[in-house]
Amino acid sequence: MLIDTHTHLYVLKFDEDRDEVIQKCLDNDVKKMLLPSIDSETTEALLQLSDAYPDIFYPMMGVHPSSINKESINFELENAKKHLFGSRKFIAVGEIGIDLYWDKTTLPEQIEAFKIQVDWAKELNLPIVIHARDAFDEIFGVLDEIKYPELRGVFHCFTGTEQHAEKILSYGGFKLGIGGVVTFKNSTLSEVLKNVDLKHIILETDAPYLAPTPHRGKRNSGEYLPLIGDKLADIYNCTLPEIAEITTKNAKELFGI
Secondary structure, three states: OEEEOOEOOOOHHHOOOHHHHHHHHHHOOEEEEEEOOOOOOOHHHHHHHHHHOOOOEEEOEOOOHHHOOOOOHHHHHHHHHHHHOOOOOOOOEEEEEEEOOOOOOOHHHHHHHHHHHHHHHHHHOOOEEEEEEOOHHHHHHHHHHHOOOOOOEEEEOOOOOHHHHHHHHHOOOEEEEEOHHHHOOOOOHHHHHOOOOHHHEEEOOOEOOOOOOOOOOOOOOHHHHHHHHHHHHHHHOOOHHHHHHHHHHHHHHHHOO
């Protein structure tokens, strides 16, 4: 069994054939899929999907950093907090973090939102799912300031350097989320992972984005997760069933599923 630890299968791009895509995932041994939140505009769709397939989908709650700015921060955080501290069970606070690829001017608000949501995770004893695009130093700065050794989670869509990986793993409770980028011809991630024990790895798609080779540029989904597993099997000189066993164990332990 494979677990897709990061998929946005609830977004509009799947509205016309969502059930068919889910079946394709199941046919490719992807039996569980974790749903990170984006913002208030997609909250209802996320909850509806997790309610429709409670044995397959596991919801998270948080605010994506790209949805944070001066105008939106209060409303978005209030919406996420209302759900997170309500009666429904969520497996993580996410996806949260900092993204400086699209807009650097919102950095102060992104840092504020990240700190607040980490505090929620501490209060609820939940893992966090970190989005860190062009922002490793800023993320590390927040985590180093917080100094909370029990904090745990995953650096989603990890594409950093060996030094970044070492820093992340030094915190003690974090995994690296590996997706389609590892299959890209120009990616250096394979070399980085050769120095990372498989016990620190979980699999993800980030669907509908970042489809692995040979589907790069197309809509991504969990049906392609075995391709990412195959690439990791090459890197770690083992079999896909071994990759599946270890990464599934890692995901279950981290998210408590």
